[in-house]
Amino acid sequence: MMSFITPHLPLLDLIFIGTGYALSQAIVFRAGTFSVATSGFAALGAYAAAILTVKHGLHPAVAVGLGTLLGLLCGLLLSAPLARLRGVYQAIASLAFVEILVALILFFEELTGGPLGFHNIPRVVTPWILFFAMLATMALLTLLGQGGIGRAFDAMRQDPPVAASLGVNPARYHVLSFALSGAIAGLFGGLDALRNFSLTAEQFGFSILIGTLSAVVLGGRRAVLGPLVGTTILVLLPEIFRPLADYRQAVYGLLLVVVMAFLPFGVYDTIVMKLHNRRLARAGMLAPKVPKAMT
């Protein structure tokens, strides 16, 4: 068993970290915000953890903790301006936020290493740490999602005026979703930094943002398991299609197109929804068909 797993350990790392980012992305989606700021929060957490450990000699755990806190604070700060916008405007504003951060990281060379990257980071994070961080995050989000907070998020996503009329304070839950998203991304950014010896700004640019976004939408954005499913598919896909390595981009693109056309709510959510409807149909409570709009 171990002989099978060991060569694939880096893949597991990628799945755990990617799932962390995807969970951070999914939580703002669940609260009805089309923000893509996750990779920005992750960049803050990663650079904070790396700089504090290497230049200030802090214990890695403390550095990651401070990185998480920085992500959380930045989430709080960003939530206010984004609350004024909706839909694609939120997406573009948060994209601008990420691009500003990446440009600033490149500019402040003494602090961040600039275009050359930040190197000589101690490698202290093991796959087990990543695994437990992912499990803990999923457990936390499950707990929150099942209670009043989850219901408030769902109500806000589906119909903000109705949610407000039912006593959900949209501003409060909006801020909460961003704080959670920022903290989770900061945490996994910090862990990512202390796992890989070096950091570059491009690591947190447009392509990782697209990757995280695809993982969430592909897996499913409602259930906590969706991001895990999506990330696993996206990480394993190039391995499965290794004979087609030259066409990896095309396969990846085709997958996104096909899944969106046939399972627009993501692999996991669509399956859960179908099973749910079948159960209802069997109990005679619903005609056996998938509802067209599950916002």
Added chain:
Amino acid sequence: MIAQQVLNGLVLGGVYALFALGFTLIFGIHRIMNMAHGAVFMSGAFIGLFMVRIGLPIWAALPIAMFGAGLISIFVEVIAFKPLRKLALADAELASVISSIGAGLIILSVGQYVSKTQTMRFPFGTVPIDAIVVLGLRVTMLQLLMLGVAVLMVALLAYYLYRTPQGRQIRAVAGNYRAAQLLGVNPNAIFYQTFFLSGALAGAAGVMVGLAFNAVQFLMGEPFLLKAFVAIILGGLGSVPGALIGGLVLGLLQSLSGAYLPALLVDAVIFLLLFVILMVRPDGLFAQSMTESPTKRV
């Protein structure tokens, strides 16, 4: 010196405007973001380059590139957007971002395969390299060509949208999809038309950028897509005149800030501007819906 920078900025801005117009045209009508627009732009540059390589002059290669890019844009509509049209808008908004990214990746990988991941160049002398001096400003033939193409395309698009029956149908669909359908407009024909127009504009921009930087490679669309957001938001998402003005302002801004700021800060400034505009005037500085004619005549 500053006048020269302004001129360079306007030329670059014209190309940004072509790119942004295609993107905003689709947003205005479908309320979706076409993330494959950068890939369509790249395909236009590729087709233009290959046409020049087989010996066609640039004035013949350009329309062929535009036509090809238009067809590729229709391909994006068919595989990425058409299947999602049955969804509610809030769902389609997100799903179509992802599926158009997917469609873009498919086009990118074809581009990568065709170019073997190399940067390709137009043959020397595709556009005469003479420069003329007007009022102390140095204007190259290429700059004249870029400006001319941008002005011509924008004029043609404006004429088509605001002065022809087809354009009126397009604007009717943008205003109210169902009402337009009831009045006998075939929405599928409109969708194909707008995607073709959008792709053709992107293709023209692709050829111009390929000529201007004399570098054609499969990733050339991505920075343009990011920058185009600035131009589009500046003028108001979905507004045709807005995209034109936004593109010109962006070009000026980039050229001027490039001359007076450290290169690494230019992007930060431009994206900060984008963020601030979204906060202050999310509808853009010149908000105007596509259903209205800028001259108030239908």
